[in-house]
Amino acid sequence: DAKTTQPNSMESNEEEPVHLPCNHSTISGTDYIHWYRQLPSQGPEYVIHGLTSNVNNRMASLAIAEDRKSSTLILHRATLRDAAVYYCIDMNRDDKIIFGKGTRLHILP
């Protein structure tokens, strides 16, 4: 079973920030936190990852709680093209990668 839990779906208005939460209740010290998204009719694509510190890239920001039991993917200004299913994963180089059901993000124009 997937090791992370996420809300099934969320809604946001276009051009507003979106905060997507993820719980990592069983994360270990060597697990990285990865986020992927899957646009309609496409394969998953990488969004961002981190270990302990908050991370920023051109797509999003990742905020990681101090105890690493939760993380938040932040889309600063959502567009209609950001409508997708977002997955968070605890990734360990020595273990297989199992996806959960993810959060389906709806963007309202």
Next chain:
Amino acid sequence: NAGVTQTPKFQVLKTGQSMTLQCAQDMNHNSMYWYRQDPGMGLRLIYYSASEGTTDKGEVPNGYNVSRLNKREFSLRLESAAPSQTSVYFCAAQGGNQPQHFGDGTRLSIL
């Protein structure tokens, strides 16, 4: 740089037929994965390979076999296709703690 290439992109089979889905990566990654995704559902891990010559079962391995003969290629075989195996199949490659890279998928229909 192609990344992860899956062939074929589409396939229709009759129940009982066999076929092999091919996956190749040019990123020199050690780990490779096969997932299936049914309509409206998430990805489910079928098999994965941590390195050349090794394979392990995932969440839903029944009805499938895999082969990792070299670092670059990881194939998925259906020996006797069943309608329940109608799905979109994704291959992925990954190295160390770096992100997974996915292929474009193979859309498989079994009649």
